[in-house]
Amino acid sequence: MDSDYGGFKTTKFDSVVNWSRKFSLFQYPFVTACCGMEYMAAACSHYDISRFGAEIPRFSPRQADVLWVVGTITHKMSPILKTIYDQMADP
Template sequence: MKYEEFKNNDYLENMVKELQANGVNVAVSKLDDLINWGRSNSVWSFLLGTSCCAIEFMTLGAARYDMARFGFEVTRNSPRQGDVLLVLGTITNKMAPLMKRLYDQLAEPKYVVAVGGCTISGGPFKKSYHVVKGIDKIVPVDVYIPGCPPRPEAFYYGLMQLQRKIKLEHFFGGVNRKQPKPIEE
């Protein structure tokens, strides 16, 4: 997709500005670019498919939409080998601790994509006593793909946004994973 066709360019540009403010030297940033190119073009998904959205994800892999074209080819079933946790479908209270555990089991760098209304806010089941109202209460979410279920095109848009986001990361320097320094005694 062309750069102009994305709808949230200003958001990313701000992010770039913020990151550049921290400044790294040229050689390192070139190496960073290479690594980010590799990472963003090889997003292996790890599925947590609980309901309808998982079926639409299957059509994404099938012949018509064929996500193998973009480098999302491989879906690994072991959390150790996936890059992005795709949460497809409602997360219930009983599932929530398991989702957290799966997220913890993923190897870094890891990303989370929340697919469908249910994962974003609870969707049509918002009033239920057994549904988590948005998985971002439990794990950090990188990209939200709304829909019930989203169309395959929406999946693509979301996954490409994820690729763009990965391209802004710094492997060396670690600005992205900035954590508050522990207070020294």
Template sequence: MQPDDIKSNILTTTLESAVNWGRKHSLWPMPFGTACCGIEFMAVLAARTDIARFGAEAIRFSPRQSDLLIVAGRISIKMMPVLIRIYEQMPEPKWVIAMGACASTGGVFDTYSVIQGVDKFIPVDVYVPGCPPRPEGVVEGLIKLQKLVETEKFSDYSTTRGK
């Protein structure tokens, strides 16, 4: 092997950015679709706006096998304990997209039984506005999240694990 070959065939990078690069392009979403946004999320998966192009088509309905929780739809007081449980079951590192107005803020449903934004109780990374958002909006949210995934730092993991 010539020295020139090494130059053109080997990339140097940090382990951190290599891992983040891998994670970013293979997010496995767990769709928590409860209402109208769930129907639009189906459209995101279907032929026209195919999120396989962004590496996020591997929908897993088991929280233990996914790292991206997409809360699509309004969350009622009866459903919130389920959502918290599912969030806790997901392995770290994990991210959350609040899809639509209801998941982000409660939307038009300012009533006794609707949680006024899931971010009151679980951390949310990306909010996608709309009621429901267009499929393109969800893709935009996914790209935003991918940028966020790039900023993950290994140093955070060791210091705060188990807290």
């Protein structure tokens, strides 16, 4: 934050957006088996994963910060998972 004017903070919009990105994780779940039920249970309101900043699952790996691999990965699925990983943005 740049300045303080009578209890109000002034800043640039980019600084606010970067601050919010720093403290939030956008997840991309790659669910392959029955473990998906446990993933859904962990993401629901009883455990409330959103309080850790990982609230909204993304439907595109390009928008995601975290790739959750939930379940068993077979040899047939490994090229698909590698393609999804390659589509994710670099940190």
